[in-house]
Amino acid sequence: xxxxxxxxxxxxxxxxxxxxRHGAKHPLVYHNLGVIAQMRNRHLEAVQRFREALALQxxxxxxxxxxxxxxxxxxxxxEAVRELERAVKLMPEQPQARLxxxxxxxxxxxxxxxxxxxxxxxxxxxxxSEYAYQMGKVxxxxxxxxxxRIARIDPKSARxxxxxxxxxxAQEKYDLALxxxxxxxxxxPKLPDVHLAISTILLEQKKFDQALAEIDAELKLxxxxxxxxxxxxxxxxxxxxxxx
Numbered sequence: 001x002x003x004x005x006x007x008x009x010x011x012x013x014x015x016x017x018x019x020x021r022h023g024a025k026h027p028l029v030y031h032n033l034g035v036i037a038q039m040r041n042r043h044l045e046a047v048q049r050f051r052e053a054l055a056l057q058x059x060x061x062x063x064x065x066x067x068x069x070x071x072x073x074x075x076x077x078x079e080a081v082r083e084l085e086r087a088v089k090l091m092p093e094q095p096q097a098r099l100x101x102x103x104x105x106x107x108x109x110x111x112x113x114x115x116x117x118x119x120x121x122x123x124x125x126x127x128x129s130e131y132a133y134q135m136g137k138v139x140x141x142x143x144x145x146x147x148x149r150i151a152r153i154d155p156k157s158a159r160x161x162x163x164x165x166x167x168x169x170a171q172e173k174y175d176l177a178l179x180x181x182x183x184x185x186x187x188x189p190k191l192p193d194v195h196l197a198i199s200t201i202l203l204e205q206k207k208f209d210q211a212l213a214e215i216d217a218e219l220k221l222x223x224x225x226x227x228x229x230x231x232x233x234x235x236x237x238x239x240x241x242x243x244x
Contacts, residue, residue, distance in 0.1 A: 009036050027057035034066060043070040061090035065097050072104050080104040088117075095121055102134070111142035158188035165197060174201050192222050199231060208239035 016033050019026075034049030050067035053060065068084035071077075084101040091097045098117045105114035118135035125131055154160070165180035181198050184191055195218035202211035212235055218228045 009039060012036055025056070027053040027060060027063070030056070031060070031063050031066075034063070034070075038066060038070055041073075043073045046070040047074070059090060061087055061094065061097070064090060065094070065100060068104065069100050072100065072107060075107070077104060077108045081108060081110075093124070095124060098124075102138070106138065106141070111138055114138045115142055156187055158184045158191050161187060162191060162194055162197075165194070169197060169201065174205065177201060190221055192218070192225075194218075195221070196225070196228050196231065199228075199235070203231070203235050203238065206238075206242065208235055208242070211235045212239070 013033065013036050016029050016036070019029050020033070030049050030053035034046045034053060037043070037046035037049055047067060047070045050063045050070065053063045054067065057063070064083050064087035068080045068087055071080035071083060081101070081104045084097065084104050087094075087097045088101050098121050102114045102117040102121075105111070105117065115135060115138045118131060118138055121131040122128070122135055161180045161184035165177045165184060168174075168177035168180055178198060178201055181194050184194050195214045199211045199214035199218065202208075202214060212232065215228055215232045215235060219225060219232070222228060
C-alpha cells in the first residue's frame with residue numbers, strides 16, 4: 001500500500017500480484033490491483049479486479065465508485081450509471097461519487113438526473129464555484145434537450161417559440177427574440193409571459209409606448225401578474241424620466 005501511495009506502481013503491482021498468487025484473496029488486494037490498472041488506463045482489467053473485490057465485499061463504496069469510473073471510460077454508460085448509483089447510496093456524502101454519477105448521466109443524456117446530482121453537490125459545497133458552473137452547463141443542456149423534444153412533437157409549438165425567444169433574449173439577440181416571441185403569439189395569442197418578455201426588450205430599446213402596449217396586453221391575460229405590474233411601473237418611470 002505504501003508503494004501505491006508513493007506512486008511506485010510497478011512495485012505495488014508486484015506485491016499485490018504476489019499476494020494473490022499465494023492465496024491472499026482479500027477484497028483490498030483485488031481493489032488495489034484495480035486501482036493500479038485504472039491508473040494505467042487498463043480499464044478492462046480494472047473492471048475485472050473491482051468486480052472481484054465486490055464479489056467478496058459488495059458494500060465497499062470505493063470499489064463501486066472506481067468500477068463505475070472505469071465502465072464510464074469504456075463508454076458502458078448504462079452499467080456505469082448502475083454502479084455509480086450504488087456508490088452514491090453507499091457513500092452519500094462523498095462528492096466524487098456524485099460527480100462521477102453526474103458524468104455518467106451526462107454521457108447518457110439524462111440531463112435532469114445530472115442536474116439533480118449537481119444541485120446536491122452545490123448544497124454540500126455552496127462556495128465551490130466549479131459545481132455551480134457545471135450545474136449551469138447541465139441546465140443549458142437540459143433546456144436544449146427539452147426544446148428538441150418539443151420540436152419533434154410539435155414543430156409549430158408556441159412553447160417552443162417562447163423558449164427560443166428566451167434563449168435569444170439571454171444572448172441579447174433582441175431582433176431574433178422579438179421574432180420568436182411573435183411566432184409564439186401567432187400560435188397561441190393567450191400564452192402568458194410572452195407580452196411581458198417583448199415589453200422587456202422594448203423597454204431596453206427605449207420604445208416606451210410600444211412597451212406599455214405590450215405590458216397592458218400581458219395584464220389583460222394575467223391581471224394579478226406581479227412581474228407585469230412592476231415592469232409597467234418601471235416603463236412609466238423611464239418614460240417620464242426621458243421626457244424633455
